[in-house]
Amino acid sequence: MTTIWIAVIGTSFIAFGLKYLGHSVPEKYLKNERMLRINTLIPIVLLSALVGVQTVAEKSKLVIDQRLAGVVVACIALALKAPYFVVVISAALTSAAIYNFN
Amino acid sequence: MSSVNRATVTQSLSVSFTVGLYGTAFGAAGVAAGFSILQTCLLSLLTFSGASQFAVVGVIGAGGSAISGIATASLLGIRNGLYGLRMAPILNIRGLRRVVAAQITIDESTGVAIGQEDLGPDAMKHGFWLTGFGVYFFWNLFTLAGALGAQAMGNPSAWGLDAAVPAAFLGLVWPRLHGNFERALAITAVILALSLTPFVAAGIPIIATALLAVAFGWKVRR
Numbered sequence: 001m002t003t004i005w006i007a008v009i010g011t012s013f014i015a016f017g018l019k020y021l022g023h024s025v026p027e028k029y030l031k032n033e034r035m036l037r038i039n040t041l042i043p044i045v046l047l048s049a050l051v052g053v054q055t056v057a058e059k060s061k062l063v064i065d066q067r068l069a070g071v072v073v074a075c076i077a078l079a080l081k082a083p084y085f086v087v088v089i090s091a092a093l094t095s096a097a098i099y100n101f102n
Numbered sequence: 103m104s105s106v107n108r109a110t111v112t113q114s115l116s117v118s119f120t121v122g123l124y125g126t127a128f129g130a131a132g133v134a135a136g137f138s139i140l141q142t143c144l145l146s147l148l149t150f151s152g153a154s155q156f157a158v159v160g161v162i163g164a165g166g167s168a169i170s171g172i173a174t175a176s177l178l179g180i181r182n183g184l185y186g187l188r189m190a191p192i193l194n195i196r197g198l199r200r201v202v203a204a205q206i207t208i209d210e211s212t213g214v215a216i217g218q219e220d221l222g223p224d225a226m227k228h229g230f231w232l233t234g235f236g237v238y239f240f241w242n243l244f245t246l247a248g249a250l251g252a253q254a255m256g257n258p259s260a261w262g263l264d265a266a267v268p269a270a271f272l273g274l275v276w277p278r279l280h281g282n283f284e285r286a287l288a289i290t291a292v293i294l295a296l297s298l299t300p301f302v303a304a305g306i307p308i309i310a311t312a313l314l315a316v317a318f319g320w321k322v323r324r
């Protein structure tokens with residue numbers, strides 16, 4: 001087997017295992033008040049961190065570029081209670097405009 | 103199932119399509135890294151976790167070993183396990199349905215689910231399934247297009263996808279940031295992840311923020 005096949009199969013196997021593991025934690029461990037609070041906060045912190053990383057990280061460097069402008073515009077749209085697709089499209093248009101005309 | 107809220111459907115489809123389009127970039131990246139079209143498409147079908155997929159083709163394409171490719175990809179896959187922890191009690195399913203749910207437990211499906219919290223647990227379930235299947239469909243379709251050489255579509259920056267994807271996630275988290283507590287938590291998470299980014303392996307900056315959830319959630323709030 002080639003390196004690539006091993007990588008494809010190994011990555012897929014572990015990716016599914018990690019996903020399934022999360023779903024398999026017995027509910028009794030998640031039922032107490034403290035775990036409920038923590039568990040509710042986990043996706044909020046992970047997705048917030050993801051937004052930060054996707055906006056200014058480039059591999060292991062921090063870079064300020066058109067992405068940040070797009071996300072700032074999305075913040076403004078959200079603050080103005082714009083519909084969801086307007087938020088996404090305004091970010092895309094801002095970022096694409098800066099990227100293409102720079 | 104109760105009737106599906108229209109706002110939930112719109113949001114699920116918006117996320118699925120936006121993120122799905124990014125699949126062209128992955129398809130192009132896979133082939134450029136020396137993966138065959140079949141191998142590239144199998145990653146999208148089986149691994150189905152964008153960050154992990156980009157990581158493994160990046161490592162192998164740069165001449166890395168299979169083990170280092172798998173390890174890097176797996177670090178990025180850990181957060182899906184944490185999402186499962188949140189989604190399992192809401193979905194409350196067993197057997198084959200749990201297997202299917204696990205495979206589609208990713209940033210997007212979890213994000214749309216928590217974005218529907220104000221609409222109740224049914225809307226959260228609908229958001230999870232619709233987005234999970236929606237992303238699965240579009241991500242795989244566009245991976246194939248990218249792998250087949252849709253080079254014109256291969257640069258996500260040229261059409262703003264590089265900002266559309268974080269904006270899409272921001273829009274999902276936004277309704278959860280209604281209080282000062284949640285805002286402080288989210289900002290701290292961004293600061294922590296970005297401060298770690300230059301120093302640790304990809305994937306760790308994001309999962310490290312789970313510790314903030316533990317710290318902030320430990321004590322009862324007023």
